[in-house]
Amino acid sequence: MAILLVPGFWLGAWAWDDVAEELRRRGDDVRALTLPGLDPADPRRLEVTLRQQAEAIVEAASEPTVLVSHSGAAAPAYLATDLAPHRFSHAIYVDAAPLPNGFVLIPQLPAASRELPLADWPELEAAGNSLLGLDEAALRRFRERAVSEPASIATAPLELSDSPARLDIPTTIICNSFSAALVRQLRDEGSEPLFAELTRLRADYVDLPTGHWPMWSRPVELAELIHTIAAH
Template sequence: MTQTQIVLVPGFWLGAWAWDDVVPHLRDRGHDVLALTLPGLDPANSRRGEVTLDEHAEAILAALDRDAERRVLVVHSGAAVPGTMVLDRAADLVDHVVFVDTAPVRDSFALAPTVQGDEHPLSAAWDEQVESGSLRDLTDDQLTTLRERAVPQPAQTVRGTATLTNPQRLDVPGTVICTSFPSADFLAYAAQGADFLAGLNDHQHLRFVDLPTGHWPMWSRPAQLAELIADAADQGGAGGPG
């Protein structure tokens, strides 16, 4: 069996613990799995206000095992921004990229450039999460855990701008796992120019799969999510919308 490393990067407010229900399923498939806690997302971190988007990209890059036969990068939500930066800096180190309810970004993209201060806490976005339905299918216990374990996101990683210069990133095969809304909507919104999805118009080898649930499938559908990630890691290539 080909030795494949799968690097799991959670979105805003989360650490490696967010993937705890997914990791065993991937390891059962024989993969080497590493879940990351990005800089500033450790609860004890004392320099959260200093952490930059560049540091997040470099932390992901450093986690990729250059000795592995294959490397699969999995990014959830806001982690797509530093994840795309990694593709730009080292396209040859990523054999497949998986976007979990998110998408690659374009050059000069900033997720929320007007965010102020040193930290962006979950509480500042909670009402939006509720209203958007992104918390769909989470149990009361899971919602409690999310609120209790969430760490304020370093604000510079929220308002930071992605600088992308390497067109080779557009050739990295990828899978987009669509959970909050169907793949058809992802593609339609991208075609209409939605900023956060616009990168979908540029990448050449993306496959789309639907996993209907909320924005946090690592908790609401961990086994199914792991299966889709493992399938992406095993098949290596990419097709059209699925």
């Protein structure tokens, strides 16, 4: 089974290195993807659209593929399952969820800003992005390798089709900074737009308690979960 790993905001394929290594040790066919707009060598990266990111995911996916997305990558990943549902046998969201039509990840940036840089650590945590489990080496690597997120991605509304095919893809939410019980509660209450789409999907919920970047804080356990889910 092919597994495609897609990192969230500010990250390239390198963010999955430890998890990818663990998956390959278990015999999985793994590829990690740097999304368009997150390659610092691309002079036009700030012009990239969510649809272009989704199309890159579709292009990278052999059939069938287990699609694993982290954090902000949930938007292009879910759009990819909308564009080509037949390519994906399972969708796994890591500390993230499939997003509803029209959802905007960052509703507003400063006027004329074309990109969203990685914030200071206290600001990140204040926004709900837990750094639990990250040591100084991980934080330093994150800071050194982070690429600012294009505003064209961060502030773009997700545009999904009316096709129900994506809703039939088996889905698993790996819950890190939010527990599975809390995600289910927020889903059922309807109080959190981030989880609204989960009412329409066949989703399972798995706990892996840690911070928002489990690929660094608990890579072995995350790889084992992904491997087990992909095998079923």
